[in-house]
Amino acid sequence: MVIKKKYPTFPKGGVHPTAFKDYTANLPVENLPHPHRVCLFLKQHVGAACRVSIPKRKDREPDEALLLGRNPGRIYQKLVTKKDRVRAGDMIGTQDRGLGATLHASICGFVQGVADGLHPMMGKSPAIVITHDPEETPAQYTREDWYSLPRQTLLDRIRLAGIVGLGGAGFPAHAKLDVSPEITLDTLILNGAECEPYLTCDHRIMVENAHEVVEGAKIILRILGIQDCFIGIEANKPEAIESLQKVIDDQSDKNRFRISIKSLAVKYPQGSADQIIQSVTGRVRPSGKRSSSIGVMVQNVYTAKTIYDAVVLNKPFYERVITVSGKGIARPANILVPIGAHLSDIVTWLGGATPDLAKIVVGGPMMGYAVSSLDVPITKTTSGILFLTHDEINTEAHGPCIRCGFCLDACPMGLEPNQVGIWVEAGRGAETAPFGLMDDCFECGSCAFVCPAKRPLVQFIRLARIQIREAEKKKEKQK
Amino acid sequence: MTQTDLIVSVSPHIRQTVTTEAIMWTVVASLMPPLILSVHIFGFQTLIITLVSVAACVATEAISQRLLGRPIRIRDGSAVITGLLLAYVIPPGAPFWMPITGAIMSIFVTKILMGGLGFNIFNPALIGRAFLVATYPVAMTTAWLIPIRDAAIFTHMGRNVDAISAATPLYVLKHEGMAALIDKFGPLKTIYRDFFIGLQPGCIGETSALLILMGGIYLIYKHYITWHIPVSVIASIALLTWIFGGDALFTGNPVLAILSGGVMLGAFFMATDYVTSPIQKNGKLIFGFGIGALTVLIRLKGGYPEGICYAILLMNPLTPTLDQWLKPKRFSEGAK
């Protein structure tokens, strides 16, 4: 209650789930030993899947070829083929058509070819499988001063490093940073809210890699050509605030960049872009427009850190810190894993699951996806794996809506989840477009969290969206 | 561990602990103090009436859900609340079997037929009461008992129901005037005190403003109901009675108006029923004002001394419209 009054936050809606961050908040990041096998999805992000072949030009290095190669009609050659030997950090997938991100080998070993892997969200989708070769050692990266580099080079390095937004959606970072000249931005917000319960990977990054985060922020500011940056952090992470503050205070170029920390009240979904913009700057994004229309860009703190890695170390994004937590795992941890590592490897390393395990969630408990198998690989956007027991989740059957209005109070976007639920249950989901879920709902799950009847409102909303789209398609066809 | 044991469902994977059942049973609990007082001042038969009413409601719900092949949801406590509220608006001297037909009307006709919990248009308990008033008009309007002030609980179990009866304060006020009220119930100061504590003739659960207020404030504190409806109902009744209730304008007695009759019970426990009241805060205020206005109108100009039961019933069907008109403010509406 005290926290609520003291710190700024978004005014509308929001819920207060128990944080459960104590399990892992104070555990330093540890390394996962190289898994035997990794599985790298060609589509790890918003946009098009990456390609495993590059334009065939012998006289050029692959990097340069990629920079130039948007010309259709070239002869393509496979970037890697079966049985190829790769080192961690080698590019194995390209981004040469539209929105997308490059893909890199995450361990040293042999390419086994392209096979179907089990994606936590999209079900079966194509992936490159690499088996580990213990004889090969990963590349070493050297520090390089980025101040002198031109803007385009910074962007290229970010693009070639295959960085996507690590806040959840996975929007390719270079595309987001390459704003068109018509748009004027004035503020960068680094999102360190990490409002999802259990998850602590961003928190650990802020504690352990404060310098990289701040430097990353500067790189982004430089690319955008602006000076103001706020780092929004929920007030329940004093260590992170402290270590970042220290770095900010110590920096030498305070005049060039104005970076400051905003402590925010603890409230879910503080970490959503719209909400953190409102919490930090008080601005509100108009419906149907990007946040850039109000002069703000939001980047995750972890994205800033990877951008630093890409620009300063020239290190591609092929491994990330995830939080493994919940009562269902023997030893909760913050753990650095190569992308593509399977859940089973991680579970084995952390001493296995407890017998009362009921649900495995990839991502946070509010917006993550439940998986039915341990044979699921980590993707670039996986921020955590939760092993939840029966007393942590709710398995009650849902009852009828009693119109208590709790969900309306909880919805940060001012929607009416109860109505959508009732309409979908009555088989009229296609008529729910006026409730605004197509534009505004980002499925934060606050409504379902508070619902006393335990109604699966997010599921109803997804169904409604599908039905609305189908109805629209039908309409177009009739025309 | 086999992989088929894992539960797969859509996010969110954690839930708040508050459930429909928890809310309903909390309401039941906060409805208990008036019942205890009622047994204390009116005698043991009020408990019997209440038990019969609750049992009839629960049984009706179970039987009708069984017959219609629906899942039986008597454990959610909504039928218990309906039973309690129905008993609370029955005079204490009424025969014990009277709530049974009212319960069938409340639960089967008003709730189950309309699609069960969450879809009823009217407040079930109040429809039950309106039905009972129409069916047993004599018992429902004359079976009042004088509260026994200094008797200990359980000592007057064998009380002769027919022997002692009294008119309710509102009846006296409407038909005989203020002087008669003071003549019967003592000076105004005593009246205020007695009525606030609950020592007045009235329906089983509506006499004590104090105890109902306690229960209601507990519900507000638990965030199960909001202050909007109770406050707007009570404020509008007080205001309109003050303006129009006296011999000339602005001479009415607002305190008496809100302490007597079912105002408190109606405002805190009946009008706030989730299903039959608007979901938006501004809608709740309009709803509450409407109830207050209609209550005063029926009290002053209508055929009944008490009006809040019908006032709530008359406002209930406006709920879908208010919900449709008053939408929550969308996030982006705050954009400049």
Add this chain to the structure above:
Amino acid sequence: MPKTTKSNTQLVVSGLLNENPIFRLALSMCPAVGLTTTVMNGLLLGVAVLFVQVFSSCTISLIRNHIHPRIRIPTYTLTIATWVTVIDLLLAAFVPVAYKAMGIFVRLIVAFAIITMRLEVFACKNDLVPSFWDGVGMGLGFLFGMTLLGGVREILGMGSFLGYDLLGFRPLLFFVLPAAGFFTVGFMMAIFNYVETVYNRRKKERMA
């Protein structure tokens, strides 16, 4: 509807049951709700409607070839109004007490949709005899519905039938209140629906 192929008996039975004007076609609901507090009321209005229906049907059926299609609705209305005036005066003269109890409803027969509807869909396309029997069927159906409703409500509400007390029954006063008419009609309709579904299911089972 083309010329009917139904026999006279079928016409009457369909009017009584599966095309019952009150429970199946849901026309002329006002008296069914407002006037069925006792059997007697229901019976009398039923007779009045039967009278108007039969005579209007016959009249229209006789003059149907002389009506211009454009003015057929006003013709129906005026025909009905004429016969309503007749029955109104007759009732007022011969059963003044019951007439008073029925109040305005006798005169309102003129606006009952059921009569106009039968004239439009049946009488103006068929000969005198089928029209007569259709009128009888519809009128009887209405009479039957009104009597049934009146009976149910009188028994439940007053514990009596046609004024004779049925002993050992504590009446629910509610059912003689006009508001209860809605409930009674609603429940009767539901019963008709239920019987129909059961009947259809049985029929299907027998076929299969």
Add this chain to the structure above:
Amino acid sequence: MIQKFRSYGLAVSMILVLALFAGCKNEHHTIRQAEFSDSHAITITFASPVDADWAKNPANFAVCEKQDPDILADIASLILTPDGKKLTLKLAEPLNQNNHHTVTLKEILSDGKSGGTADVTVKKSYAGYLIQILIGAMIIQNFVFSKYLGLCVFFGTSRKKSTAVGMGITFTIVICFASLMSWFFYQFVLKPFHLDYLQIVVFIGLVSLTVQGVDTILRKVNPKLFKAFGVYLVLVIANCIVIAVPLMLANNEYNVWESLMLALGAGLGFLIALFLMSSVRERLEFADIPKSYQGLPIAFIVAGLFALSFMGFSGMTLF
């Protein structure tokens, strides 16, 4: 269409509620109310009980018409209720209630004290009377929920809100015209020529004519509006309210203003009933209603519940 009414709906309903309270005021501190109780009597209500001996003495009272105070009416008898608060003055001659009367009460004895002499004006507030007719027909004696008329059309068109509002508006317009024409015909044709028994035929004919007239005019003048309301015009004629109102006008010998108020009240009352019912039925479309009850049966039961709650208005007199 609903959008149009939406913005005004709440404001209008608030004003209506406040309007209901108007006229709750009084003029003398000991005398609470003075009114005509029937054609021969005036009832005076006192705030506190008056002395019975004083009240039984006709010499204490003088009743006259306000414009000529010299002609006193003869008091036939005085009746005091046992609680001493209501005094009825029975007069020998019937009163002309459209004129204001003055009652003079000399030396009122109340609780043994003298309350002085008071002049009380007794009047029938004509505006109040008109509003009573209007509100009475609209809400208190709602044609659908309290008089059970117009049900076929009521159930037929209350499925959707837009239909319901369209029907309600069309109906209100038609019934106002039809009633005024009927009133005119009744007063100036039927009554003078003693053709009372032709009421039904004439009234229904006039209603048909009005419907036809509105149909033709609307089609020419405003085709857009015709498209919106045209379909309901045919239904109006099947609505028994439209014939019930002229019959009531004739029975009660209303004058033209009273007739207009009754017609308007009936129309608006029907609109209100349709609106409430349609909003409820739209919500019930989502409900899991037992199969046999779907459609009309449940609508009837809902209407029954409405009727039950409208019983709260029973016995209400506003002025």
